[in-house]
Amino acid sequence: MTHAIVFLLLGLVLLVISAESLVRGASRLAAAFGISPLVVGLTVVAFGTSAPELAVSTVATFSGQADIGLGNIVGSNIFNVLVILGLSAVITPLVVAKQLVRLDVPVMIGLSILMWIMGLDQQISRVDGVILFVIAIFYVTYLIRISRRKPVLEAEYAGEFSASKKEKSSWFKNIVMVCIGIGGMILGSKWLVDSAVLIARQFGVSELVIGLTIISLGTSLPEVATSLIAAFRGEKDIAVGNVIGSNIFNIVSVLGISAAVSPKGIPVPLAALHFDIPIMVGIAAVCLPLFYARYRVSRLNGIFFIAIYAAYLTDLLMSATGSAHLSAFRHIMLYYALPFAAISLFVSVWLGRRSLRAA
Template identity: 40%
Template structure:
C-alpha cells in the first residue's frame, strides 16, 4: 500500500509538472504564430490540459479496464465545472465573453449530449469513437475558420513572440514526457490503492484519477482568475470538456470498445448533463459567474463525490 501511495503522489506531481510545461510551451508557440489569447485558451491550452486525461484513459484502458478511462473523463468534466470553475469564481467573478457563449459553449453541450446518446446502449464502439473524432475535426475546422477570418491584432501577440522558439519546443517535449510517466504512475498507484481497499475501477476513475487529471485545468484557471484573465479561465474549462469527450473517448473507443455500466447511465452521465446545463444557465445570466455561483458549484461537486461513496 505504501508503494501505491508513493506512485499516486509521484503521478500527480508529474502530471501537474508536465501539464505546466506543456501549457507554457504550447501557449507561447500558439501566440508566436499569431493566435488570439482567447483562442489559445479554448484550443491549445485546453487541449494541452486535456493531455493527462488522454494518457490516463488510454493507459488505463490498455492496462486495467475501460472503466478507468470512462470514469476519468466523466469525473474530470464534472470536476472541471464544479471544482475548477467554482474555485476560480470564488477567487474572482468570471466574465463570459460573447465569443465563448456563441462559438464554444454550444459544442460543450453538444459533446455531453453526444456522449449520452452514444452510450445509451451500454457500449461506445469503434464507430462511435470515429464519430467523436469526426465531430472534433468539425469543431477544430470551425475554430480555424474564425481564426483566419478574425486574425489576432499585433497588440495581442507578446513582444518578441513571433515565430517558433526552440525553448518552447523543448517545453512541449518535456511536458509530454512527464505526462506519459505521470499517467502511468497515477493509474498504477491510484487503481492499486483503491482496488486493494475494495473500491470499483469506475469509482477510482471518477474520484482519484479524475481529480489528479483535473489539476492542470485547476492550476491554469485559478492562475487566470488571479491575474484577472477570467475569460481564459472559462475558455480553458469549456475547451477541456469538449476535448475530454470527443478526443479522449474517441481515441480510447477506437483502441477498444468502452463498456458503460447501467449504474453509470442512471447516475454519473445524468449528473454530467445537469452540471453542464446549470453552468450554461449561470453563464447566460448576466454573462458572468459570481462568487455565489462559484460556491453553489463547489458545494454541488462535494455532494456528488459524497454520493459516490459506497
Template identity: 40%
Template sequence: MLLAIGALITGIALLVWGADRFVDGAASVAKNLRVPPMIIGLTIVSLGTSLPEMIVAAMAALDGNRDLGIGNVLGSNIANIALVLGVTALIIPLAVQSMTLRREMPVLMLVTFLAFALLADGVLSQIDGIILIIGLVLMMGWLTRIGMKDRHDPMIEEFTDSIPEGMSMKSSILWFIVGLVVLIISSRMVVWGAVEIAHFFGVSDLIIGLTIVAIGTSLPELVASIAGALKGEADLAIGNVIGSNMFNLLAVLAMPALIHPGAFAPEALMRDFPIMLGFTIALLVVSLGFKVGGKINRFEGGLLLSGFVGYLYLLYLQA
C-alpha cells in the same frame, strides 16, 4: 499501499508539470512558425488542459481499464464545473464578455448530447471513437474559424499573454519533447497507483476514475482558472473549463473507445452522466445569463461547490 499512494501523488504532480511544459513548448513552436495567437489558444492551449486526462485514459485503456478512463472523463467534467469554477467564483465573480465563449457554450451542450447518444447502448465501440474524433476535428475547425473572424474578441489578448515569450525554436522543441516524455511516464504511475488503491479498498475502477484521478487531472484547470481570474481574465478562466470539457468528451472519451472498446459500468450512464449533464446545464444558464452578459457570482459559485461535495458524498455512500 503506501507505494501506490506515493506513485499516484507523484504521478499527478508530474502529470500537471509535464502538461504545462508540453503546452508551453507546442505553443512556442507554433508562435515561432507565426501561427496567430487566437488559433494557438483555441487549439493547442485548450487541448493542453485535457492532456492529463487523455494520456491517463489511453494508458488505462492499454491496461484494459476502460472504466477508469470513462470515469476520468465524467469526473473531470464534473470537477471542472463544480470544483474549479465554484472555487474560482468564490474568490472573484466571473463575468462572461467574450462572444467566442458565448458561442462555445451551446456547442458544449451539443457535444454532451452526442456523447450520451454514443454511450446510451452501454457499449463504447471503435465506431463511437471514430465519430468522436471526427467531432473533435470539426469542433477545432469551427473554433478556429470563428476565432479568426472576431479580431476584437477580448480572449485574443488573454491568449496572447498565455503564450511564452522569447523562447527559441530549439528550446520550444526541447520542452515539447520533455513534456511528452514526462506525461507518458507520469500517466503510467497514476494508472498503476489508482488501480492498486482501488483493489486495496475494494472499490471499482470507475469510482477511482471519478474521484481521485479526476480531481488530480483537473488541477491544471483549477490553477489556470484561479490565476486567470486574479488577473482579471475571467473569460480565459471559463474558457479553460468549457474547452477542457469539450475536449474531454471528444478526445479523451475516444481513447478507451479506440484502444479498448466494449461494455462499461452501467453506473457511469445511469448516475454520473446525468449529474455531469446537470452541472453543464447549470453552467450554461449562469454563464449566458438572461441579459447581455452572464456572470457567475459568489453565491452561484458556492452552490456549484456544494453540489460537488454532495456528489462526492453520494459516491461514498454507494461505494
C-alpha cells in the same frame, strides 16, 4: 500500500509538471506560426490541460482498466465546472465571453448529450471514437475561421498569451519542451493508474469510483492552476474559457482517441450510464442559462457549484462504502435539494436578465 501512495503522488506531480511543459512549448510554437491568441486559448491550451486525461484514459484502456478511463473523463468534466469554476468565482466574479455562450457552451452541452447517447448500448465503440475525433477537427477548423472573421475576439484571450509572441525561444527548445511534456505524462499516467488500481483493490472500491474521484481530480490539476491563476490575475474570462474548452476536448479528443485506438472500444458501466453521465449532462446544461443571465458567474453561483459537488462526492463515497444511509440521502437530494436548487437557478436567471435589461 505505502509504495502505491508514493507512486500515486509522484504520478500526479509528474502529470502537472509535464502538462505545463507541453502547454508552454506548444503555445510558443503556435505563436511562432502566427496563430491567434483566441485559437491558442481554445485549442492548444485547452488540449494541453486535457492532455493528462488523454494519457491516463489511453493507458487505462490498454491496461484493461477501462472503468478508470471513462470515470476519469466524466469525473473531470464534473469537477471542472463545479469545483474549478466554483472556486474561481468565489475568488472573484467571473466574466463570461459572449462567444462562449453562443458557441462553446452549446457545443459542450451537445457533445455531453451525444456521449450519453453513444453509451446507451454500454459501449463507446471505435466508430464512436472516430466520429468524436472528426468532430474535434471540425470544431478546431471552425474556431480558426471565426478568428479570421472576427479578430476583435482575440482581445478576450490576449491577456494570457500576449507573452507568447515575445517569448519565442528557439524552435529546438520548444520542441524539446513538447516532447518532455508528452513523455512525462505517459510515465506519470502509468504510475497514477497502476497505483490507483492497487489502492482501489485494497479498500474494495470500484475502479469507476477511483476514476471519478482521485484520478479525475489529479488530471484536472492543470485546469485548476490555469483557472485560479487567471482569476487571481483578473483575467476572468480565461478562467471560464479554459474550463469549457477543456470539457469539450475531454469528450471529442480524450474519449474519441481512447475509444478509437482501443481494440474493443470503451465499455460504459451501468452505474455511470444511469447516474454519473446524466449528472455531467445536467451540469453542462445548467451552465447555459446561468451564463446567459448576466454573462458572469457570481460568488453565490460559485458557492452553489461547490455545494453541488460536495453532495455528488458524498453520494459517491456513500455508494462506494455501501452506506445504509445512501437511500435516505438520495431521497433528500431528489425531493428537496434538487427542487430548491432548480427554483433558485430560475430566480437567479430571471433577476440576472432583468438587471441586464435595466442596465
